[in-house]
Amino acid sequence: MAIDPPFDDLQTESALRRVCHGETAAFEGVVRRFERPLRAWLAAHAPPGVDVDELAQRSFVAAFTRLKEYQPGTDFAAWLFTIARFQLRTETTRLRRIADYHARYGPDLLQRELDRRCDETPEMWTTRLESLQMCLDSLGESLRQFVSWRYDEEIPLEEMAARCDRSVPAVKKQLWKVRQKLQQCIETRMATANGGAAQ
């Protein structure tokens, strides 16, 4: 049985050494440590039409197969995210080459804006995810209900409308409101955190 506390940098390096010596199973701890920030970063930057989990898994597999290129003792997280950035760029390039991608998937301006944000640090996105969780917890019951219906139960707009006895356009407005409120809450928390760190 493994009785491992959450991985720190030393344990990550130790696990990577074991992987290099052929102990594939040791890579599990590495995947567990980085899956959340990696998926969060990819989720926030991948344009529509990209399977985020597939890309995250591809990044881990690429890191595993190229592990000999990693210099032990340096920054594995940075190395992994460089691979993920490359994977994402490859995927978005592929999508761009599909003739009618933007006609089908959405505005190229969105993709450009997401591309522009790719330089934001992965750590920031972990913090953002945590902030979102806290913002969600602080959301009023009625708005949280919409989040639950939409993202947890994944019910159609019509059913949401029936459940809350409102029209579909009203439900759409509520969803807009929820997202905007959460967005503002995240920004406030991030600004506070940055201010705090600077003191």
Add this chain to the structure above:
Amino acid sequence: MTDERFTELWTDYLEGELDEHGLAELRDLLEADESRVTQAADLFQTHRLLGLIVEEEPARQDEFVRETMAKLPRSHDEFVGRVMSNVAQTKTARQEPSQQETAYQETARDGHTFRGRRRMWGGMWVAAAVLLLAALSSVMLPKRQREGGEAAATRIDVRLANSAHATFFGELSPPVGTVLAPQREYVLMSGMVEVAFPAGASAILEGPAVFRVTSHESLALDVGRCSVHAPDGAEGFRIDTPATRVVDRGTRFAVTVSETSETEVHVTEGAADVYERSGPVAAEQVAEQAAERVAEMVAEQPVQTRLVRGQAKAFVAAGRLAAQPVPFDSNVYRHGLPDRVMSYEATQAVGGGAEMLTSVTVQRGGRVMKIDVGDLIATRLTWFKSTEPRAFLCGGQQLPVPATDVVFDHSLVTGVINPDGSEQPLASDPILTGDAGTPGFAVRFDSPVFNGPGADVVFFDLQTFGNPIDGDAFHVSPLVFRDGLKSHTIRRYDLTMQSPEAQVLANFYVHLFAQPADSVAQLRTLQAVQQRQAMRFRGLAVGIDLSDLGYAPNERVEGLFFQDALDDKHMVDPVFIAGLPELN
């Protein structure tokens, strides 16, 4: 008004409900005001993160890790990984816009397509022909047929009826009861599955095998072995191989297809007609057939051969199909899947995860039976010896006094873990007293267990993804040896980390001991430190057949001795051991 319209359009976009005109309008609005692009991107990212947060249940994270680990190439099957990664890329590249639109609708709505996505992971070694065929046919299957297959999935109710130690290439084993997608390539790397057809026919496939469900009464077998039983009402059921079509005439028969497409048919009951399928079977042409796979396009020839009970022939397509008699072997036909622990049920803990075992379903002597946990024969820990300090107990944060009373209760998260062991299994009685005591542990059954057909004892083990996927190897030995008795080593569990039936367990604590424990009494009295397990574990299970230890049929057994096999750094972690009741 413009902003209201933007609000409406952007929400529709995130909901995947925006039509072509709406998209054009949205694009115009974004181009007209750059601040809208920033706002849209902010909301898009929040929307994506919300999708991620609701996915952040431990079980889903576990699944992600599990799939990632399964995709890692292993040195001995690097070739396999390369072939299949090419397949995946080519498939992605070849996706038609309509398919990608489906992907968009999923990703736009959910941000993820983790659930329900086809899984891929490195498999075990298998004949290159199996892989090549699988790879080529995956790539070359025309879209029209894929779509047809998907549409037909709602009409063809062909199910995975049973599964034993099955591992599939590029995906996890489908749970028992899953409707198999028509025309979809299934690459069974090892183990066995039983496929049930609506009219009553069943086919048992043995890995390595590549097969497809082609209709509600036919199956294509490209490579591997398949045993067919077609009872009354299912006559006409057929197996298509690259070179032949074998049509049932009310029978039991076995078909084996080699890597070179040589087909061997053994008829155990009734009769079967063998037809020639058009064309030679060189590898390239096999691939071509895979691409052009339409049953109606395969020209059937007049009956080549009728085989009746006790007959067997090999069919070789070298230009024209040639049949050669081969010795009939009744053992080629498989009547059923091996006896094993098939599944179990347990209560769910408040925080999620299986906790208290309520029943076990086993196949014994070919009979499937669900046994209530209350009908199992309980065990008690009677000996324990370790030579190094480790975590020896698991369970709640606080264990009752004495702690050893609960190690083999019905809980799947209490147990006596990391026992010592030996590379060499015992060949004589274990010593159960004093300093010279044998490392390992002993149990006694509350009442004797009688050696019946199949498994007589069930053994549950805690396991996580850092541990061996097939379970921790252990030796099981008689408490008292006599002539004919021997130790038995279990290296592969019936329910492994890859079995859909192995449940995610509730959270638990391990109790770390600062010094070795060389008796049950010490386990009760030595100080231990509790540590909560951060990782999610699964409950693996295996049946122990007392015949494997040399016990005679119906012989009574009072207890057993267990040792870790010390084949790696991972130790066995038993959480539940019980005898099965005597078969009536």
